[in-house]
Amino acid sequence: MHEFSSKGFGRRVTLPMSGMVVATVFLVLVFALISAHRQNSLAVESSTQLAETAISVKEREIARNLKDYAVWEDAYRNLHENLDLAWAATDGNVGANIYTGLGYEMAFVVSPEGKTVYAVMNGEPGAPVDAFATIPTGLRELVARGAVDAEPAVGFLRSGSDAFLVAATAIVLPSADRAALPPSSRSVLIFAKKFDAKFLARIGEEYLLQNLRIVPSATASLGAAVPLRSLDGADLGFVSWSPEKPGTDLLRFLLPPMAISLVAFGLFAFLVLRHTKRSAAEIETSARTIEAYARTLEDSEARFRDVAEASSDWIWESDRDMRMVYFSARFTEVTGLAAAGVLGRTLEQFFVIERADEAWQSRAQALRAQESFRDLRCRYHDASGLLRVCRLAARPIVDHAGSFAGYRGTATDITSEVEAQARATHLALHDALTGLPNRVLFHQRLGQALEADADERSRLAVLCLDLDHFKEVNDTLGHAAGDILLQEVGQRLNACILPSDTVARLGGDEFAIVQNGVNQPLEANALSRRILESLNRPYMVDGSELHVGVSIGVAFAEAENDGADALLKNADIALYRAKQSGRATMRVFEPRMDIELQARKAxxxxxxxxxxxxxxxxxxxxxxxxxxxxxxxxxALARWRHxxxxxxxxxxxxxxxEDxxxxxxxxxxxxxxxxxxxxAWPExxxxxxxxxIQFRHSELVETVRQVLVDTGLAPHRLELEITESVLLHDAAAAREILTALKETGVFIVMxxxxTGYSSLGYLNSFPFDKIKxxxxxxxxxxxxxxxxxxxSVIGLGQSLNxxxxxxxxxxxxQVExxxxxxxxxxxxxxxxxxxPADAMTTLIGGWTNDLGEGRSAA
Ligand SMILES: Nc1nc2c(ncn2[C@@H]2O[C@@H]3COP(=O)(O)O[C@H]4[C@@H](O)[C@H](n5cnc6c(=O)[nH]c(N)nc65)O[C@@H]4COP(=O)(O)O[C@H]3[C@H]2O)c(=O)[nH]1
Structure with missing residues (x-):
């Protein structure tokens, strides 16, 4: 990306612009100065021409005036042929009028011999003043030229410190052929006009030349000057004047507004530049911000991609027709499928959407409305043909016009999650040992069955089963054997039921069955019989043959039954009754059982x-x-005074x-x-x-010993009566306890x-002292x-002592x-x-040896 810099901008824009402004100002100034100078030069040039013209006019004027007086018959007669000084001095001839009328300070008449014969000095005709002495340099040459030339000879000559415009010409008859006259025979009339300040001022006025004056050198010039040279080339100084300076005037006129304009322009340019520079700085800041945003955006995109791919398996995109148009690289890694082979297919062509999924309705609605959706469960076949499950989430892509352009989303393969979930669900609903449904699933099935209509409900029976003597198996053969037995029981129960029934293990040795029989209660009875018969058959566990029976309680669903819990409770009550009835049997629930049970609970x-x-x-x-x-x-016989x-x-x-x-x-x-x-009684x-139950408590022996110690009763005075059932439960343990009790010195009575199994072997192998x-x-x-x-029992006792x-x-x-x-x-x-003890004390006190007397009628 091209990096924007305000410094670069300054280099590229500010400097050139500043340069242009300075150059423009400079050029304008230079142009103005040059123009002014040119104007001034032109003004000097034209005033010089004017000055030269003025001088030349004065030259021509003096020549013309001179010629008027020299080419005049009277003058010829009175000044050349005969010198008539009086005539000459007469005003109007060549007298004072030369000065007063024409303004020439000097007028001379030089004879052919070169002698000044007449002179008028500052309007004073008089004795001849030597012209050549008055104007010592150059006059003779001028006179010589004037004598011969047809036109008066004119030139500047010095007289003392003053410069004079001098003109000389021969005095001739107007009709005379000048060429025919020898020069030496001509008299010459001379006029001299002093180039003084006054004269120059007049010329200046006439020709608009200011301050016209004679200056000694060019350096003293007033701005313009023309040299004044005598006929012999001697330097007579310069005629100088103050020329007009239109350029300077123009500059004076233009410069202030120009300067103001330039300053204003410069200020404006400065402001524009400053503003531009600030804008450039702002643009630079914006550009940097945009760059930073762009980098942040790139980072964010990369982060999003990483996160999206880390939290899912692949990213996908579809067009507006739901055709797949993009898969990220992970698609192939996860599915083994080439993206090219799937692109172009629609979402539904590739994925099999699980419409059975409970959440499908809301997803379908989101898809129809082209809205975001998550957790859309789909199945698909991977490269090896295995059916896998994935979860899709997507957001709509909106184009620049704001229209739906497809979906962009993630896909997560959840096959193992689904499998694990299925396993977990199975585990949550099944008993791990037998694989049968557990209590939770049993309740669900029973609940579902009970939701049916009254007709179907009446076909429903619940059987609660409890293994008889299972605890003994567990206690004697260990839990592993108990587990094998339970698994076998589970299999046998499964074999007894129909596919429409459910058998579950509720826990321990408790099982339950939901039976759906068309013909109740016959079918429940038949099932109970099948189970009793099947479970009563011996079991082979670890090479030992085991016998456990089962007690069954049956309850039937009725239209007005409360529900699963009530039905199960009834079956349980019936089961309790079956157990009370000697086990290995079945009982059907009757309402009175519940009453009895309640009474028993109370x-x-x-x-x-x-x-x-x-x-x-x-x-x-x-x-x-x-x-x-x-x-x-x-x-001693217990009584309860309720x-x-x-x-x-x-x-x-x-x-x-005991229970x-x-x-x-x-x-x-x-x-x-x-x-x-x-x-307290004697002997x-x-x-x-x-x-x-007491026998199963290991503390029994210690309790007996402690009671004897506490009460001080001699051990041989205590007889402990046990029934055969004690021995049935765990013969080895019973023998151990009995032996230990015997060692305390007490009597053991059977x-x-x-009434029981009365195995005679017990009498031999256990340390009994008495048989009842x-x-x-x-x-x-x-x-x-x-x-x-x-x-025979009496005989047995005698023989066993x-x-x-x-x-x-x-x-x-009976006594007899x-x-x-x-x-x-x-x-x-x-x-x-x-x-009671008191009565017994009395009885003992009054007892006689006579078998027929002293009997208590208590
Ligand atoms: N019909 C009839 N009955 C007679 C006669 N002579 C005695 N009996 C009764 O027979 C029972 C004898 O006690 P048992 O066989 O040990 O049988 C006892 C005993 O097994 C049990 N039992 C009583 N007290 C206790 C006790 O403190 N602990 C335990 N574990 N069981 C007890 O309760 C059973 C019943 O006790 P009881 O109701 O007191 O009944 C007693 C007694 O009242 C007779 O001539 N005719």
Whole structure:
């Protein structure tokens, strides 16, 4: 770019302009001076001519006047032939009139012999004054020439210090033939006019020559001069005058306005130049600013290009018909396609616009309105034919006329982003372990299904599934095995459903199914059966065969159902009921289940407060030795004195306490209360029930030890009753705890023997001190089978050297039977019901050895 500079401008414009102005002024001045000089010279020249003419006129005038007097018969007769001085002196002849009339100061008559015979000096005729003495130089030659020449001889001669115009001519008859007369016989008349200041002043007046005067030298000239030379060439000085100076006058006239004009012009030129210079400086500043802007613009463009290409993949442009007309170099780098092959195709020919994209409507509107748009999702095939996704953003190009000329925009390849998004969406909606839909997707599907009309809704069933004993698998075989099991369960569930159904893993071992069955509830029942059958089949995990069942709760959508949450809640309630019903089964939701559940929740709430509000009590039931009828001990049984419901039996709250984990706290409280109470009684043992839940807490042994220490009860006076379910859960851990408990010195009792799996192996492998035969066998003693069982358990105890206790002994017959069979201890209403500690203290105090007496009727 050409750089504009005000200094350059000064050099190029100011200096030449200033030079031109100065040169013009100079030329005008020179021209004026030359003209003035020329004018002056011409004036001098013409006045010189005038002066010369004046002199010549005077010469001719004196010659003419002289000739008038010399060529006159009277003069010839009286001055030549006969010298008549009186005639001569007579005024009017050659007398005073020569001076007074003609103004000649001197007049002489010289005889042929060369002698002055008559003279008139300043108008005074008189005695002859020698002319040659008066005018000593040059007069003789003049007289000689005048004597012979036809015309008077005229010339300037000096007389003293004065110059005189002198004329001489022969005095002849007017008719005389001058040539015929010998010169020597002629008399000569001489007139002399003094060239004095007065005469010159008169000439000056006549010829308009100012200050006409005689000056001795040219240097004393008044401006113009003509030399006066005598006939012999002697210098008589100069006739000088002040010539007119029209040039100088003109200059005088012109110079002031010229000077003013020049000054004004110079000032104007100066101002113009200054203004021009300032303008030039401003232009230079503007030019620099524009240059700076241009550089900034270039930088900005480069920056924009860098940013645009860094934040996107390529830049593109289309014409007004949406035909691609430009791709930046990155287009080929990213797509592998040659730009030339795509240019000319329309936007829609190259890109497949994703009209399914939710935002398409607004983009379509922007495109129709030829407005800016962003985030327009498109697909295209790259050079290798792979379908890729990109995002377009563009702004309209507006031409100089303000019309739409196409689009200019960026494209960003978002294929990996879209794939990652799809993966993330899948992850967000699916369970990572089983690949099944997760809770979120399940809710979405259920919500969508519920949006259908009432008819379709009524076909909808939700099944909630919970694996039975899954926790045990996890606890015993580890989480890896649990994971494999869950994956297998997922596959089996998938195999059970139809494509229109959705099976989801809600978390842990919870699954749920949305079933769309035309024929409900039959189809839900059928599906439940299929699932129960499929999931009950054994699983092979790490080479081990595992068995886990499943409990299923089913709820059907109804027209007036609240929604997905309500439906799922109902299915969950049904599932809870299925689990309560012994697992591996299914239950269909009924409204009463919800009521019961609410009641249970209310109870649970109350139970949480019970301990803190001292609503729990421990009642004691005596254990009697059959052999001697003595109280061998008491069983501590928890009671809940509910402020509204009265005394609540443990069968109503212990399972709830176990489900909620409250049993840990309640159990410890019962243990501590019973031990403290027993310590106050003489040598009686106290039996306390331990829940399987307490067993899973590692602090159990330490708690027992601490309670014994705190209450001071001797360990051998404490019996801990456990059920078979404790052993079922984790046999190894149970054995470890039992062994540790045994080491504290307490008795371990197997409670409710015969109700569970009653593996006889347990009795061998665990350190039990006592077996309690469940009261269901005792109450059923009339039956053959029960008799046999009771008999064999008693026998087993004896052979394993364990004490056998029979529970629920209510009748003397039962006592007799047990006595006969060798049962060592009994417990039952026949001997005493569970009673509060005070009552028990009284009972103990009044107890006799007689088996039939002292029974409490509490
Ligand atoms: N029909 C009949 N029943 C008799 C007779 N003699 C005693 N019973 C009842 O049989 C149950 C014996 O206790 P259990 O088998 O350990 O069974 C207990 C025990 O498993 C559990 N339980 C009670 N208190 C506690 C406790 O503090 N902790 C734990 N973990 N469980 C407890 O609750 C179960 C029920 O306790 P209870 O309702 O007190 O019921 C007691 C007792 O009242 C009889 O002649 N006929």
């Amino acid at each position: 109870l649970e709430y109350d139970l949480r407060q019970a301990l803190a509000r001292n609503q729990l009590e421990v009642h004691y039931q005596p254990l009697v030795e059959l052999e001697n009828g003595r109280i061998a001990g008491v069983e 402020p509204e419901h009265g005394l609540v039996p443990p069968s109503s709250f212990i399972p709830l306490a 909620t984990g409250l049993i840990v706290g309640i159990g410890e409280w019962v243990l501590r209360t019973a031990c403290a109470q027993a310590a 009686l043992r106290v039996a306390v029930n331990l829940s399987p 409670d409710d023997f015969g 035969i469940d009261k269901s066998f005792i109450s059923d003693l009339s039956a053959e089978k029960s008799n046999a069982i009771v008999r 364990m004490i056998t206790t029979a529970e629920g002994v209510e009748t003397p017959e 039977f047990l006595l006969r069979e060798g049962c060592e201890q009994v417990q039952g209403y026949h001997f005493g019901r569970p009673i």
